[in-house]
Amino acid sequence: MTGSDKPFDKKTLGERLDVHFALQAAGLGAWEMDPQTNHVQWDDRCRELFGLAKDHIVAYQQAVQHIHPEDIDQVNKAINWAMNPESDGFYDQTFRTLGADDGQLRWVRFQGRAYFSEAGKLSRFAGIAQEVTQPQPIPAHRQQRIYEAITASTPDLVYAFDLSYRFTYANQALLAMWGSTWEKAIGKGLLENGYEPWHAQMHEREIDQVVATKQPIRGEVAFPHATLGRRIYDYVFAPIVNEKGEVEAIAGTTRDITDRKRAEAALKVSEERFRSFVMASSDVVYTMSADWRQMNQLVGKTFLTDTQQPNRDWLLKYIPATDQAQVESAIEAAIAGKRVYELEHRVIQADGQIGWTFSRAVPILDEQGQILEWLGTASDVTEQVQALQQKEESLRQLLTLFEQSPVGLATLSADDELVFQWANTFYGELVARPNQDLVGKPLLEALPEIKGQGFDGILKEVIATGTPYIALEVAVNILRDGRLATIYVDLAYQPRKGTQSEVEGILVLATDVTQQVRSRKEIEASQQLLRDLVLSAPIGISILNAADLVIETVNDAFIEVAGKTYEQLIGxxxxxxxxxxxxxxxxALSRVAQEGETFSINEVEMRLIRHGQEELIYVTFVYMPIKDTAGRVQKVAVWVLENTHQVTQRRKIEEQVQQRTEELAAANEELAATNEELAGSNEEYAAINEELEEANFLLNRSNDNLQQFAYVASHDLQEPLRKVQSFGDLLTQQYSDQLGEGVTYLERMQAAASRMSGLIKDLLAYSRISTQRDSRGPVSLASIVQTVLTDLDLVIEETGAQVEVSPLPTIDGDRSQLEQLFQNLLANALKFRQPEVTPRIQVKAGWLAADHLPIGIKPARKSIAYHRIEVIDNGVGFDEKYLDRIFQVFQRLHGKSQFAGSGIGLAICEKVVTNHGGAITASSQPGQGATFIVYLPV
Known part of the structure; x- marks a missing residue:
């Protein structure tokens, strides 16, 4: 293929056109000024415009001498402003020149732009120049090629509008941003080139402003790039004025400043973070000149004062004279070696006291390796130095304390004789010998009574193996006051090793724990007594292993209820x-063992094989989890109380009453017929009354038995608990210093005893509600609620609770029981509150007819109407699927660690309401509060 056959380059004409040729064709010159040296690089055309020879020096200060004197100030101001980072960087001035060599006057127009780095530093100032003395029009087709040649290589967007807002020119960068071509874009408006309506309207208003004012306008805007996504742009619209001074078009340039904006934002965040870090630091942060003669910056918190003239002399005046030479020597060495300066020395603080500071400075080097400045920190280490000094003093004191330590300390030789080398005072008191009677004597000679107790053999084993020996609560028989006494010690034999790891001696540590051991044994005896009392309780009790539900313990009452032998149950x-x-x-039992929730049921009917025969019995029983300190279920306690006799008698009486009622109705119908039948009926009623009296006697005896159990629970079970708590208090008060970690176990024991005591009291209260005889009379519920609120006044004040009580009725009932009802309901409303939420409680009452009772509500006594009393709270609430459980004994919906309690309170409420012939229910959702509703006969 010949040269004439080669295809055209795929680049546009503007891209292929030589820029130098384009400038020559347009009669334009190119120039650039170095911001650092103020030297100007001009091409030949620019020199001609100043009348300079080609080889003439082109320093700016020389060239400016050939500007017309009346135009020099104007030119200087325009250049200085364009080179200011706060300007838009554009420079456009028309002025007169006086030829340096030919003396000719010319009118010239210099246009250019200053370019700045992201840090705002001027990096370049360049542009074009043309003579406007006799301007020659450029043909339109040539003008387009010139524009393309000039703008094709710039990343900036260059374009022009006519007065109808249509594009008349767009360089390749702009076409690429649009993702369009010259043919599709030129002659089209903003909207047609993909601008959003708001964007197009904004530019049209700005074009109108430029036309009206004939002044450039500058702005920033964000809009999408065809391939790069949304970008931020800096743009300038400038008027193009014809020879008549009229604006005939608008020229525009746009620069993508997205990266600069992001860098500026990141730099600002970084600077702010560093500034915050420095200001939050307790250190002084400073910069120092290369020779350390001038402190340039001082920020952060300082422990010095008078920072008006910070320099080396100022710094040295805060250093004691004895340390100044050391500081100056360290500074000079750091400067000479261009290495990090680090030194800890004394300093005179603002209050005149001598403190300590640690200074560290890093040299900042330029490209030639010379020090530009120093960046340093100074920390107030007075407290650390004083702490170290105090630690050294403490070590000295520790040696003295060893001698006075309440722990027995002694050292023995590592030979067969085990000779005492040293012993402190407490060790001598522990073995009832003065120190001087121990030191220098073999172990068995100094303490002959321990022969045969094995301690010498253990010591020789430690020497042979080099392994420490530690034992707790070791019983030792020591001769005291002429007779042997048993003491208990925590004992440690620690081998002292030499440089070759050989055992050189033994350090003996002995702590007297005699009193703790005796106290613990007393506690264990008390606990055994408690277990014995529980096993002998009139309630059947069985203890199961939670892991496999194997029976571990049963008491006699449980064996009796089960109708099995001890051997048939255990294991x-x-x-x-x-x-x-x-x-x-x-x-239910598996859930208790796995989930730790109590399960209970009252007077349930079951068929049980007892003594080899199937029997129908009625029992009340409870499955209760027993947890360890970590909250894991270890055991399950089964509590059983047989109610067969009571239920049978009650049902028998109910049947007899029903039967006699029916017979009485029949007898009344026949009463008019015959007096003889009436007499016979009277005899029969007398017999019935006798039977009723017998049944009442049996019920009273049953109640007396329950009262006797209540007495046992309140007295016989409480008494050992009180002893456990008393012994625990004595141990804590008198021996807490000696118990060490044992105090934690005592506190756990006290907490467990307290929970057991509370549980027994709640069971007693429930038992009394079930068995006590009513003392009925008119009772004002308003008065009862007011009394309960007075009792709860402290809790209400602590929680800030808001309690609203509506008018309440007066009913026929037992005041004591009703007080327990509202005490439990209101106390629960306060206890089960939501964190960070002010408790709000409402108590209100209403009235409804019996036939309007909700489905499922069955009061214990029929009445034509019922009072409806509601207790409403905004607490944690509960899931209504547990509604059938919450009124049972020992039922809890929350863990003990979250809300304290025994799970009996609502069972007491249910019993009180039943005793008064009513019914109780509740409605709730988790986190939505709860409403407890009580129905009482009118």
């Missing part, structure tokens, strides 16, 4: 001896 899985009821209650 068996719980459902082996009770297989006949496993289908009904196995799931």
């Amino acid at each position: 068996q899985h719980y459902w082996v001896p009770f297989a006949e009821v496993a289908p009904y209650y196995a799931d």
Whole structure:
């Protein structure tokens, strides 16, 4: 292929056109000024415009001498402003020149732009120049090629509008941003080139402003790039004026400043973060000149004062004279070696006291390796130095304290004789010998009574193996006051090793724990007594292993209720001896063992094989989890109380009453017929009354038995608990310093005893509600609620609770029981509150007819109407699927660690309401509060 056959380059004409040729064709000159030296690089055309020879020096100060004197100030001001980072960087001035060599006057127009780095530093100032003395029009087709040649290589967007807002020119960078071509874009408006309506309207208003004012306008805007996404642009619209001074077009340039904006934002965040870090620091942060003669900056918190003239002399005046030479020597060495300066020395603080500071400065080097400045920090280390000094003093004191330590300390030789080398005073008191009677004597000679107790053999084993020996609560028989006494010690034999790891001696540490051991044994005896009392309680109790539900312990009452022998129960899985009821209650027992929730049921009917025969019995029983300190279920306690006799008698009486009622109705119908039948009926009623009296006697005896149990619970069970708590208090008060970590176990024991005591009291209260005889009379519920609120006044004040009580009725009832009802309901409303939420409680009452009772509400006594009393709170609430459980004994919906309590309070409420012939229910959602509703007969 010949040269004439080669295809055209795929680049546009503007891209292929030589820029130098384009400038020559347009009669334009190119220039650039170095911001650092103020030297100007001009091409030949620019020199001609100043009348300079080609080889003439072109320093700016020389060239400016050939500007017309009347125009020099104007030119200088324009250049200085364009080189200011606060300007838009554009320079456009028309002025007169006086030829340096030919003396000719010319009118010239110099246009250019200053370029700045992201830090705002001027990096370049360049542009073009043309003579305007006799301007020659440039043909339109040539003008387009010239524009393309000039603007094709710039990343800036260059374009022009006519007065109808249509594009008449767009360089390649702008076309690329649009993703369009010259043919598609030129002659089209803003909207047609993809501008959003708001964007197009904004530019049209700005074009109108430029036309009206004939002044450039500058702005920033963000809009999408065809390939780069949304970008930020800096743009300038400038008027193009014809020879008549009229604006005939608008020229525009736009620069992508997205990266600069992001860098500026990142730099600002970084600077702010560094400034915040420095200001939050307790150190002084400073910069120092290369020779350390001038402190340039001082920020952060300082422990010095008078920072008006910070320099080396100022710094040295805060250093004691004895340390100044050391500081200056360190500074000079750092400067000479261009290395980091680090030194800790004394300093005179603002209050005149001598403190300590640690200074560290890093040299900042230029490209030639010369020090520009120093960046340093100074920390106030007075407290650390003083602490180190105090530690050294403490070590000295520690040697003295060893001698006076309340722990027995002694050292023995590592030979067969085990000779005492040293012993402190407490060790001598522990073995009832003066120190001087121990030191220098073999162990068995100094303490002959320990021969045969094995301690010499243990010591020789430690020497042979080099392994320490530690034992707790070791019993030692020591001769005291002429007779042997048993003491208990925590004992440690620690080998002292030499440089070759050989044992050189033994350090003996002995702590007297005699009193703690004796106290613990007393506590264990008390706990055993408590276990004995529980096992002998009139309530059947069985203890199961939670992991496999194997029976570990049963008391006599449980054996009696179960109708099995001790051997048939102990060691068996719980459902082996009770297989006949496993289908009904196995799931409940498993949930208690796995989830730790208490399960209880009252007077349930069950068929149980007892003594080899199936029997129908009625029992109240509880499955209660027993947890360790970590909250894990370890055991399950089964509490059983047989109610067969009471239920049978009650049902028998109810049947008899029903039967006699029916017979009485029949007798009344026949009463008019015959007096003889009436007489016979009277005899029969007398017999019925006798039976009723007998039944009442049996019920009273049953209640007396329950009262006797209540007495046992309140007295016999409480008494050992009180002893445990008393002994615990004595141990804590008198021996807490000696117990060490044992205090934690005592506190846990006290907490467990306190919970047990509370549980017994709640059971007693429930028992009394169930058995006590009513003392009925008119009772004002308003008065009762006011009394309860007075009792809860402290809790209400602490929580800031808001309690609203509406008018309440007066009913026929037992005041004591009703007080317990509202005490439990209002106390629960305060206890189960939401964190950070002010408790709000409402108590209100209403009235409704019996036939309007909600479905499922069955009061214990029929009435034509009922009072409806509501207690409403905004607490944690509960899931209504647990509604059938919350009124049962020992039922809890929350963990003990979250809300304290025994799970009996609502069972007491249910019993009180039942005693008064009513019913109780509740409605709630988790986190939505709860409403407890009580129905009482009118």
